[in-house]
Amino acid sequence: MHSPSLPHERRNIAILAACQILQMLSSITVMTLSGVVGLQLGPEPALATLPIALMMLGTLAATLPASLLMKRLGRRRGFILGALLGGVGGGLLSVTGVALNAFALFCAGNLLLGIYQAFAMYYRFAAAEAASLPRRSRAIAWVLAGGVAAAFLGPWNASLTNHWLIGLPNAAPYLIIALAALLASGLLLQLRLPDSTSTASAETERPLRLIVRQPTFVLALAAAAIAYAIMMLVMTATPLAMRARGFGMPEVALVMQWHVLGMFAPSFFSGILLARLGILRLLLLGCLLLAGCSLVALLGDSLGHFWLALVLLGIGWNFLFVGGSTLLTTVHRDSERGKVQGVNDLSIFSLVAIGSLLAGSLLHWLGWSGLNLAMLPLIAGLAVLALWQAWLKRVDR
Numbered sequence: 249m250h251s252p253s254l255p256h257e258r259r260n261i262a263i264l265a266a267c268q269i270l271q272m273l274s275s276i277t278v279m280t281l282s283g284v285v286g287l288q289l290g291p292e293p294a295l296a297t298l299p300i301a302l303m304m305l306g307t308l309a310a311t312l313p314a315s316l317l318m319k320r321l322g323r324r325r326g327f328i329l330g331a332l333l334g335g336v337g338g339g340l341l342s343v344t345g346v347a348l349n350a351f352a353l354f355c356a357g358n359l360l361l362g363i364y365q366a367f368a369m370y371y372r373f374a375a376a377e378a379a380s381l382p383r384r385s386r387a388i389a390w391v392l393a394g395g396v397a398a399a400f401l402g403p404w405n406a407s408l409t410n411h412w413l414i415g416l417p418n419a420a421p422y423l424i425i426a427l428a429a430l431l432a433s434g435l436l437l438q439l440r441l442p443d444s445t446s447t448a449s450a451e452t453e454r455p456l457r458l459i460v461r462q463p464t465f466v467l468a469l470a471a472a473a474i475a476y477a478i479m480m481l482v483m484t485a486t487p488l489a490m491r492a493r494g495f496g497m498p499e500v501a502l503v504m505q506w507h508v509l510g511m512f513a514p515s516f517f518s519g520i521l522l523a524r525l526g527i528l529r530l531l532l533l534g535c536l537l538l539a540g541c542s543l544v545a546l547l548g549d550s551l552g553h554f555w556l557a558l559v560l561l562g563i564g565w566n567f568l569f570v571g572g573s574t575l576l577t578t579v580h581r582d583s584e585r586g587k588v589q590g591v592n593d594l595s596i597f598s599l600v601a602i603g604s605l606l607a608g609s610l611l612h613w614l615g616w617s618g619l620n621l622a623m624l625p626l627i628a629g630l631a632v633l634a635l636w637q638a639w640l641k642r643v644d645r
Contacts, residue, residue: 260378264371268394270428271368276402289351299358306362312590319586330367335429342422385574386519395512453583465579472572473596479565481603489616510562530571535631537564545620
């Protein structure tokens with residue numbers, strides 16, 4: 249593949265990072281506000297979180313098709329289609345649902361926003377393709393760093409703009425989502441990724457069953473999927489656990505905001521850290537941080553314990569997700585990236601969906617301490633898998 253020049257590389261990564269911020273504005277707004285709107289519009293309180301669940305379902309359903317579609321259309325066209333159909337369309341449909349007091353339309357809009365998220369999940373791989381080999385991990389990390397800005401912009405959009413449309417409370421945040429997605433579409437028009445079509449067409453495409461049997465693929469998938477599932481499960485359970493211990497929403501919001509910062513702020517240096525330590529050591533460090541999260545949670549349930557546990561959870565997720573995503577780019581050819589990346593992200597988001605659905609039940613049956621204790625075998629298994637790969641000398645150190 250043609251190696252991009254540094255100015256073009258930086259331009260592409262900057263565009264993708266900006267688009268990541270604009271898309272995460274959408275996701276965080278939905279997670280913050282759609283349950284409240286669902287409670288207002290829904291026929292019964294039990295269906296209040298259905299719009300959020302449908303966003304997750306839309307992401308899960310579109311993850312693999314989005315990857316395969318971009319293999320045919322190219323990254324830029326696929327990203328623009330996702331932003332226009334999912335982001336602009338979903339935002340406007342959600343506004344319409346609020347305006348007409350139509351719960352079904354609002355749910356459909358949130359479903360489309362999930363499709364937008366599915367396409368945007370591939371921004372990190374596009375950044376890796378835009379960068380030369382030594383800088384791929386940094387490119388992925390810089391795109392994920394967009395979550396730092398989104399951690400502030402999402403709650404701001406959900407809380408401070410909801411009365412901007414007179415007579416339509418809670419509609420304006422979804423209009424801003426649509427406008428942000430339209431802006432992302434304009435930025436994506438300027439994206440100039442290396443053309444890998446000729447390289448891909450000249451390569452022999454291996455069957456998927458051979459690719460997924462590679463130990464390196466297994467480690468890459470396990471690192472990202474286990475980290476994401478644990479992060480989503482513990483993060484979803486945390487507000488419930490804190491409320492059960494008498495903490496108010498300001499304390500819950502403080503802990504959750506620091507958690508999101510822990511997830512994305514390390515992206516400013518995790519790519520550099522990966523280049524210095526190697527993928528193996530970064531993955532093991534991520535496992536250690538996740539284990540630290542569980543151990544801190546087991547030591548107490550004060551505000552400080554919740555805060556530190558969730559910060560460690562976020563940083564551990566970042567190291568494992570950046571490391572796993574970088575490792576995945578080494579196991580497939582250009583001709584295979586559509587199906588390999590699609591299967592990878594489909595697997596990840598399937599576990600994420602399961603983790604978010606099980607959080608309430610596991611917290612009820614195991615308690616906060618028991619839930620965190622149950623995470624330790626998964627973390628230990630991932631660490632053993634990384635060490636086994638090192639023993640086989642299949643991980644690039």
